[in-house]
Amino acid sequence: MKHLVAPSILSANFAYLADAVKMIDGSEADWIHVDVMDGRFVPNITIGPPVVASIRPFTKKVFDVHLMIVEPAQFIDEFQKAGADILSIHIEACAHLHRTVHAVKEAGMKAGVAINPHTNVNQLEDILPDIDVVCMMSVNPGWGGQKFIPNTLNRIRKLKALINAANSKTLIEVDGGVGTDNAHTILKAGADVLVAGNSVFKSTNPQQTIASLKHLDINTIYA
Numbered sequence: 001m002k003h004l005v006a007p008s009i010l011s012a013n014f015a016y017l018a019d020a021v022k023m024i025d026g027s028e029a030d031w032i033h034v035d036v037m038d039g040r041f042v043p044n045i046t047i048g049p050p051v052v053a054s055i056r057p058f059t060k061k062v063f064d065v066h067l068m069i070v071e072p073a074q075f076i077d078e079f080q081k082a083g084a085d086i087l088s089i090h091i092e093a094c095a096h097l098h099r100t101v102h103a104v105k106e107a108g109m110k111a112g113v114a115i116n117p118h119t120n121v122n123q124l125e126d127i128l129p130d131i132d133v134v135c136m137m138s139v140n141p142g143w144g145g146q147k148f149i150p151n152t153l154n155r156i157r158k159l160k161a162l163i164n165a166a167n168s169k170t171l172i173e174v175d176g177g178v179g180t181d182n183a184h185t186i187l188k189a190g191a192d193v194l195v196a197g198n199s200v201f202k203s204t205n206p207q208q209t210i211a212s213l214k215h216l217d218i219n220t221i222y223a
């Protein structure tokens with residue numbers, strides 16, 4: 001499968017969110033990554049269902065909503081109504097992960113589980129058959145524009161081995177510090193989806209940066 005690109009609107013100018021969504025809509029991006037933070041699970045607050053619902057009409061692309069909130073089970077229906085296609089919840093925020101993952105699917109969305117840099121990827125083994133995506137954090141969640149944590153590459157390889165052993169189709173999405181400088185290495189390690197916030201929105205030509213991320217080929221050797 002050709003890898004997917006999911007620009008994160010966290011790095012957009014929030015006063016012009018609709019323009020950011022339209023820019024992504026006109027690009028080669030596959031998904032739009034939406035970061036929801038509550039000031040409790042992570043030390044920052046971003047947006048919630050009303051904002052997701054407001055920007056939803058500007059594109060038909062997949063809305064990939066990453067919940068960095070406590071008690072995610074309470075908000076499943078609200079995000080479904082707001083237009084989320086994929087809903088990812090943190091393994092660290094959820095005592096009843098299996099139940100919550102199935103509630104996400106019963107609400108008609110694809111289910112993702114996000115995992116922080118300190119959490120052993122083996123903890124995902126028994127939930128893999130139930131989920132569509134693992135959102136592998138390659139920074140500590142809370143802000144855009146942070147530096148990619150190099151050990152993530154080992155974690156991607158470990159997770160890929162678990163997924164292959166389970167004969168599962170779960171996608172590995174890598175989130176944080178991804179750009180044209182390291183994306184090729186990340187893909188080679190086994191990533192299927194690249195989230196990119198700062199590297200897209202702070203570039204001089206965001207659509208061109210998205211295209212560069214999309215056109216990478218793991219079979220090509222780059223100098």
Ligand code: DX5
Pocket residue numbers: 008009010011033035066139140141142143144145146175176177178195196197198199
């Ligand atoms: C971090 C968020 C990321 C963030 C990535 O807490 O989950 O999705 O937007 O941004 P960059 O690509 O700037 O690291």
Ligand code: ZN
Pocket residue numbers: 008033034035066175195
């Ligand atoms: Zn994210």
